[in-house]
Amino acid sequence: MTTALCPGTFDPFTFGHLDMVRQCLVFADNVVVGVAENVSKTPLFTPEKRQELAEKTLREADLDTLVSVEIIPGLLAKYCQKRGIDVIVKGVRNASDFDYESSMSQMNLHLGAPPTVFVAGSPGLAHISSSMVKEVARYGVDIFDMVNVETAAALYDVFRIKPPQARGKVIAARFDQNGK
Structure with a gap:
């Protein structure tokens, strides 16, 4: 094995x-x-x-x-x-x-x-790096095609940014409850 x-x-x-x-x-x-x-x-x-x-x-x-x-x-x-x-x-x-x-x-x-x-890296994914994901998340950009919902939520939370509404509805309620 x-x-x-x-x-x-x-x-x-x-x-x-x-x-x-x-x-x-x-x-x-x-x-x-x-x-x-x-x-x-x-x-x-x-x-x-x-x-x-x-x-x-x-x-x-x-x-x-x-x-x-x-x-x-x-x-x-x-x-x-x-x-x-x-x-x-x-x-x-x-x-x-x-x-x-x-x-x-x-x-x-x-x-x-x-x-x-x-x-x-497979085509369509080779451009994704952790550094770039963090950089764009810091500006509130939709990152749901680069990381899963839990990871996106954790990043937006660290940066104290409300997630984009386009695909962020799954976690938007969590942020609204926390007042962010």
Whole structure:
């Protein structure tokens, strides 16, 4: 049985990340989404909240019985060794992503991690990044085609923005009750 790890900051988990997980299920028997505590980034959400939002997205996509979500508490290579990970899977959207992830892959190998497989983002999703989702959410833009409803609600809540009415009716009542 092959166990694949999809590590990332997932701040937040997007439909682009979900696409990568679906691609992993084609060649791996077990898939773990690893929420990393990246010290070089300042995440908007805690690792526990990022884990929760990823789990909700996977549950909504009916993948929660096939994929687990775990927090990676330190060095990726050590986590892989301890957890028995066979392959690391990283999504790449463009050449810049590939250059960065390729360097990370080499360092991970040097530290004893398993090899990394790169999967290309599917058309229509490759432009989605957590950073861009946060940026447009900050301005109240409709993000419901990039993240699930729970994640959108969490982002709008953090930014204290009422969600757009176009597709935000599902969570609009929650914001109205809270007076936001």
